[in-house]
Amino acid sequence: MSKLRSDSDEEAQVFETAIISKSPRWQDSLADSSPFVMGAVATTLLTISFGMLNFRDVTLQAPVFVADLCFAAGAGLVISAQWEMLKGNTFSYTVLMAFGFFYAGYGYVTIPSTGIADFYGGTSTPSFNNALGAYVLVWACFNFFFLICTIRMYVLELQKHLTPLSSHVLTSH
Incomplete structure (x- = not known):
């Protein structure tokens, strides 16, 4: 009977070292796509802000x-999202894909050769602005759900770190 136990103990050790023990994941060796994402979004929003301000007579329809x-925001965010998916970051993947498609869709609407603005009678018509406003409103609602998820994740993380601190403060008196 003792022979049987020692065999099973050895098998358990082999199983534990081969299967259960943590080895470095290949995803951990991938580079972080965040710097590119921040740069692409920042440059895109900066140039759009210049257009909204008519900086140096550049209009938003340029x-x-x-x-x-x-390309910078649309395709760049979609490519970065694929990188996040490979790393196993599901939430980052979802957010980057959503913003990538938002920017690509908004960019497609601004391309004059698509005829979208002409369908509404031009870019200065109320019907075009209402349609564009509806597009942005739908994406704003979608982003609100991202905000709810993010707040939920960080509240739980904050609670985890503050609980030992609050118990220490309460018991130190």
Whole structure:
């Protein structure tokens, strides 16, 4: 009977070292895509802000914004999202994909050759602005759900760190 136990103990040790023990994951060796994401979003929002302010007589309908919206922000965020998916960051993947498609879609609307603005009678018509406002409103609602998820995650994380601190403060008196 003791022979049987020692065999099972050895098998358990082999199983534990081979299967259960943590080895470095290959995803941990991947680079972080966050610097590119922050740069792409920052440059896109900066150029759009210049257009909204009519900085140096550049209007928001200038074709130069298509490159930023469709490629720097749109395609860049979608590619970065794939990187996050490989790393196993599901929430980051979802957020980056959503923002990437938002920017790409908004950029597509601003391309004059698509005829979207002409369908509504031009970019200065109330119907075009209402349609564009509805597009942005739907995405704003979608982003509100991201905010709820983020707050929930960080409240739980904050609670985890503050609980030992609060118990220490309460018992020190």
